[in-house]
Amino acid sequence: MKQNRILVIHPSLNTGGAEKIIAYLVNTLAKGYSVQLMLLKDIEVTLPIDREVKVVIKECYSDIPILGKQLIVSLKALADMATCIENQVKLFEPVLVICFDLRVLLATCKALKGKENMIMFSERADPYENRKYWQYILKSIYKKVGMIVFQTEGAQKFYGNGIKNRSCIIPNPALTRGLGSKQEGCIHRENYIFAAGRMQYRKGFDLLISAFSEVSNSNPDTKMIIYGSGEEKEKLKRKISELSLDDKITLLPPIPNVIEKNRAARLFVLPSRSEGIPNILIEAMMARIPTVSSDCSPGGARLLTSNGEVGLLAENNNIMSLAEKMEYALSNSPQMEEMAVKAAESIKRFDPAIIAEEWRNVIEKQINKEQKK
Structure with a gap:
């Protein structure tokens, strides 16, 4: 039976908290799906990745503020990122694209215009700290995206009932940097x-x-x-x-x-x-x-x-x-x-096995929903 293909996109896979969860997620999904991890910065990967996961590294990510003084430059950079993502989507032909980064989400929506239901976005930040215009932009985008995964009930509630039927809450798993769940103590401090x-x-x-x-x-x-x-x-x-x-x-x-x-x-x-x-x-x-x-x-x-x-x-x-x-x-x-x-x-x-099952259930439901269309 042909495995469903999932493309996970992020700027890099270095030492950050989101990166650790992404490594955990792609390794989890490698058992049952054909998974490709697309990184948009040519930076060393410092987290363990399952050998079944194909890692594709590009150099097309921009840190320029999207709505700042360099608006034209930032929009051009976003368009270039979208083209890079669009090309990879055409090559890999995934049934689902998962993003964890706001700029990546914007570029992916542009790359998949008209097919935003293929996108699953994991909201990592605090929506309450966003400026008003970003709150408006995100609410508009979230109504198009297939599924939004929040970490807390507080973050989900911020967006109201408008996206409740296309969102869920999955907390982070209890993992060490080695992506294990070993607990240790210390006597002498x-x-x-x-x-x-x-x-x-x-x-x-x-x-x-x-x-x-x-x-x-x-x-x-x-x-x-x-x-x-x-x-x-x-x-x-x-x-x-x-x-x-x-x-x-x-x-x-x-x-x-x-x-x-x-x-x-x-x-x-x-x-x-x-x-x-x-x-x-x-x-x-x-x-x-x-x-x-x-x-x-x-x-x-x-x-x-x-x-x-x-x-x-x-x-x-x-x-x-x-x-x-x-x-x-x-x-x-x-x-x-x-x-x-x-x-x-x-x-x-927050056992990793329990959280992994929650991710798999949400992903499977989303894939089934898309395939029935």
């Missing part, structure tokens, strides 16, 4: 806090640095490491110097095994203003590292921590609340260790 992620405004590292400045007054021997790169890095460096924290906060480049390298940390902190379901928080919980996270929109951290029962939740975008939770965590190590053990048990509800 070192006196430092760590955080990791893209250094951009929505990740809230400026909040974390300010909160740590408050915490450092009563915990002068505690250090902090932040792993990441991005447009906010120089600004964060200046903030650290302004607060006289150069000897206490270290900024390091991103590493693929950040949780493994920091299993002995006293605390992991997620200070984001917005997130989908934060993969790195899942990994920290699996490793039984005590956690503090902001109650960021649209509710992923709250979902993972069971409303703050297995990981401390700080008020979103609130420096003092974040500082108070960090202070409590550092002053109550036994309670935090107990919470970390419960967190590792709680995260088992």
Whole structure:
């Protein structure tokens, strides 16, 4: 029997959270489908991919803001990306195309104009933080796309009943960077806090640095490491110097095994203003590292921590609340260790096998719906 063909498109497959889920998804779908992974940047693939998955690498992705000062240039770049995708669709002839990136979605809709029902889009960001015009554009696009996969109920609710019949909720699976689900603990802890992620405004590292400045007054021997790169890095460096924290906060480049390298940390902190379901928080919980996270929109951290029962939740975008939770965590190590053990048990509800079945069911329904037309 001929296998149905599925094309998954993304900019690259490096160290990001979405990339980890994409690797997991294509490896899952390789058992039962003919899967092709199209990457639009010629960057090294750092995640394990099943040998049954054919990886096609192009160089046609553009980071230029779509509705910015370089509008003509950005639209030309989007059109070039759409042509690249259209050519690959013609070669592979998939029954379903899956996207995780907004620019890729826009280019794919252009490439498959009139056949948008073939597209499945996984919404990773927080819709509440989008500008009004993007909210309008996305609502319009989502009414054409075959299926939208949200990570949280909060994100799905944002778009109202208009797309309810063509959307579903699938949370992220509990995976390590090696795409496994091994849980580990640590007995001896070192006196430092760590955080990791893209250094951009929505990740809230400026909040974390300010909160740590408050915490450092009563915990002068505690250090902090932040792993990441991005447009906010120089600004964060200046903030650290302004607060006289150069000897206490270290900024390091991103590493693929950040949780493994920091299993002995006293605390992991997620200070984001917005997130989908934060993969790195899942990994920290699996490793039984005590956690503090902001109650960021649209509710992923709250979902993972069971409303703050297995990981401390700080008020979103609130420096003092974040500082108070960090202070409590550092002053109550036994309670935090107990919470970390419960967190590792709680995260088992996101077992990769269960989540894989949810993806397969949604994909199969979508394929069957298209084939009946």
